[in-house]
Amino acid sequence: MSSGGVGPLCFITSRVNTAVYQQTLLPSADELYGDADFIFQHDLALAHTAKSTKTCFSDHGITVLDWPANSSDLNPIDNLWGIAKRKMRDMRPNNAVELKATNEASWSSIKPPHCHRLIASMPCCIEAVINAKGTQTKY
Template identity: 40%
Template sequence: MKYIHQILGDDDIIFQDDNASCHRAKTVKTFLEERHVRSMSWPANSPDLNPIENLWWKLKKMVHHKAPTCKADLATAVRESWNQIDEQYCLSLIKSMPQRLQAVIKARGVATKY
């Protein structure tokens, strides 16, 4: 939260998640409530509306390519792979949201190419 406040200031923060049970745990709810963070209602099982899923897929693919064989190698592979992800790639995912929303509307909620 400290990092988010450094970037965004003290404006209202809205927490958006994919409805995974770990995001719905009581400790998470308490953490968010104590910090006055609102949650956004979001459809479950909708990776096409979550650009971060594309980022996790890319990171997973990069780490897999490094073929770590132990926990230390895995940690190194994750750090190295994360640092290799281009900022422009992340920005393109963010900028894809209007097209993603239009695709979901056009598909009437059915899965899209995203």
Template identity: 70%
Template sequence: MTTDTLHKEGKTQKVIAKEADCSQSSVSKHINREAKGRKRCGRKNVQAIGIIAPWRELKQNPFKNMEEIHKEWTPAGVSASRTTTHRRLQDMGFSCRIPCVKTLLNNRQRQKRLAWTKDKKDWTAAEWSKVMFSDESKFCISFGNQGPRVWRKRGEAQNPRCLRSSVKFPQSVMVWGAMSSAGVAPLCFLRSKVNAAVYQDVFEHFMLPAADQLYGDSDFIFQQDLAPAHSAKATSTWFKDHGIPVLNWPANSPDLNPIENLWCIVKRKM
């Protein structure tokens, strides 16, 4: 859909400019030029024509590549090069970036996250300071594609000093840790599969001593995710026997746990 089509439909210049994502003055000049029968010399002004269909399609599906986007310009009435297409997208405010990765959530999990947020939105800083956030994280020698960049000259791509080594099965270790506003707990290196028994052993030797050091005789709330070892009946019984309240936590919500930022800092420093 072009500016001419929108004008024939009786749209105002302001509406056309908004739909075409261009200035109102460009729309006015284009309409006046067509009304007087004058043709524009030189290359077509893509900004004045305004490509509505590809723009709407890109808003609905932002994962299209440049080749797919470029092919959609011809049905819209514009013949432009790939460079012009790319420049036009930049003018519209689009930039091609590596997408951020986030845990997939179903509708039920989204509703539980929303309910959890509404329930906790009135918590004060003093209430959050009582929470001890915990989590396990795997530390590997190789971090996949998240390695440092290399400065090299042309032809040095295969130079041994410019290569980063990788292995299929890198050595790794699972680490348990906890943090709160009062400080951090000592790290626990887990050398076996984490089940309910191993998890309770971590509580006895690491979590309880850290809680005594950080909180003393004051009350605290323990936070954990919904991993099988965490949500086991034996684990719930252990918390009840020791009188430790556990913070209600929505499923698949690592982004709500501030300890994830701490793990990221540690791994980046490593």
């Protein structure tokens, strides 16, 4: 996701190792940003912090935001997943094909202004975490 909207929804049927992560991320970043500069935020999962991922990002000119682990209060994608899940609340898929379609419909219904609001809320989220001395916030 970016402040301009959601990227493609990727269905991964294997474990997310460094190769899978890099092969999935790069096309998504190209679709979201094209040649524009951006700062990428991810968490500290092993596939994200591996030396080969750092090299891959460097080779592709991707700047990564230095970010603490387990900081869901400060990660807009976690809020976006919550929105997508709420949109699916009343849907009752009966099989894997219907579940995939439900996920795609929920994801594609998220419009750019909503993503922009999530990104724009970050200064307030950061302030709330600082005021809470790192403990849980309403975000």
